[in-house]
Amino acid sequence: MVKGRTMLNLDTVEWGSLFVGCAGGGDSLITLPVEQEAVDPESYESFSVAVEGLMGGHSGINIQEDRGNGVKLLIRVLEALLEGVPSLRLVDLRGGDKHNAIPREAFATILLPKGDSGALKAAEEIAGAILGDLKMEFGTKEPSMAVRIRKDADAAAGTCLGAGAARRLLSLLELLPHGVVKISHDVEGLVETSSNLASVTPIEGAQGGDAGGNGTYEILCSTRSSLSPPLEAVRRRIKTAAELCGASNVLRRQAYPGWQPNLQSNVLKVARDELRVLLNGEEPGIEALHAGLECGVIGDKAPGMDIVSFGPTIDGAHSPDERVNIASVGKFWQLVLATLEGLAAKQQ
Structure with a gap:
């Protein structure tokens, strides 16, 4: 049913880094x-x-x-x-x-x-x-x-x-x-x-x-x-x-799969180039995290899915103190748009 094999997962909590793996x-x-x-x-x-x-x-x-x-x-x-x-x-x-x-x-x-x-x-x-x-x-x-x-x-x-x-x-x-x-x-x-x-x-x-x-x-x-x-x-x-x-x-209960890093990922390369521009030339962090993301489950169900994950900064996740850093939201949205544009340009 799902034909696409490129995924932007907008569910990580540290602006300025790209995530490529999870538990x-x-x-x-x-x-x-x-x-x-x-x-x-x-x-x-x-x-x-x-x-x-x-x-x-x-x-x-x-x-x-x-x-x-x-x-x-x-x-x-x-x-x-x-x-x-x-x-x-x-x-x-x-x-x-x-x-x-x-x-x-x-x-x-x-x-x-x-x-x-x-x-x-x-x-x-x-x-x-x-x-x-x-x-x-x-x-x-x-x-x-x-x-x-x-x-x-x-x-x-x-x-x-x-x-x-x-x-x-x-x-x-x-x-x-x-x-x-x-x-x-x-x-x-x-x-x-x-x-x-x-x-x-x-x-x-x-x-x-x-x-x-x-x-x-x-x-x-x-x-x-x-x-x-x-x-x-x-x-x-x-x-x-x-x-x-x-x-x-x-x-x-049945365990859900992790997401194994692929540092040769095409979508990672595009997102990394676009984020570097937004960070004024600073090299983005490339990280894996211990939390569970949808990426592992979806990647398991759709073999060959090329995935990168990023998001705005969120503090206090899963607690009553959870809050989003408002200043990072606009930058995050710019990265979403820029990554989509970069992927589209590669398809031409």
């Missing part, structure tokens, strides 16, 4: 059953624990910056709270919402014995100490990071996670890979393989539910690589960790 990727969706125990809501007070104020960002473009992952950091807080406050009960936890975004916040609901000011004081001191540790580790990168414990307006839940279920859930989230797995040996500075612990969500009664009943958590991991074998190796590692922690299912 492929695939998601892993983990289903983890959890056992719940009945508690007397009259004997407990409910509190929320939050890790907030992180940068988040695109799990391909920003993964190499080692930004804080809200889910991973919340697990560190909860591990310390459960160890330091034996009377604390964990009701639920959740964080992240998009497979291609680094979680910028995560939340848990906990129960503390009603009237036990010592338990609350201990929990607040532990949370403050963990925040201090995290600021030493991430402070220059995550200046707005916060760890908070707040009293809930709602009454305490009638169920919580059983001790074994809480242990398995936290252990799995701690074990799952997040961040850069390997840097390319062939392209200097290019992330070859990474994985993003994207979200954890209570489903079907994991948040509340019947006394003594069961609930379920869904945990989503998004893995990227320029090469298929390491991509699948990381996904097998995720599956192994999940099964060891009692997962009932790990759905490994």
Whole structure:
């Protein structure tokens, strides 16, 4: 159906560079059953624990910056709270919402014995100490990071996670890979393989539910690589960790292909010549990126497709802070028109 074999992909975020390759990727969706125990809501007070104020960002473009992952950091807080406050009960936890975004916040609901000011004081001191540790580790990168414990307006839940279920859930989230797995040996500075612990969500009664009943958590991991074998190796590692922690299912969705660079590309040569003019003679950057682009999928379906990708400058992609640099939009449009004109001239 598609007869053309030249493609301009207008979906990269750094004006002044041309992109000629990208990573492929695939998601892993983990289903983890959890056992719940009945508690007397009259004997407990409910509190929320939050890790907030992180940068988040695109799990391909920003993964190499080692930004804080809200889910991973919340697990560190909860591990310390459960160890330091034996009377604390964990009701639920959740964080992240998009497979291609680094979680910028995560939340848990906990129960503390009603009237036990010592338990609350201990929990607040532990949370403050963990925040201090995290600021030493991430402070220059995550200046707005916060760890908070707040009293809930709602009454305490009638169920919580059983001790074994809480242990398995936290252990799995701690074990799952997040961040850069390997840097390319062939392209200097290019992330070859990474994985993003994207979200954890209570489903079907994991948040509340019947006394003594069961609930379920869904945990989503998004893995990227320029090469298929390491991509699948990381996904097998995720599956192994999940099964060891009692997962009932790990759905490994079909991976999408990467886009291999072709430095002899005709459309690249045309776009490069036109961009050099717009940059007043400065040589454009020629780059590959770790994010996934449509180029890999379309190139796989249309063999021989000659592709180059470029766009205006976009900051904070896949976060609430996402914004486009307005000054770069007009220049970007000039490059689109100039590249089309250059391609047309070559056809004459």
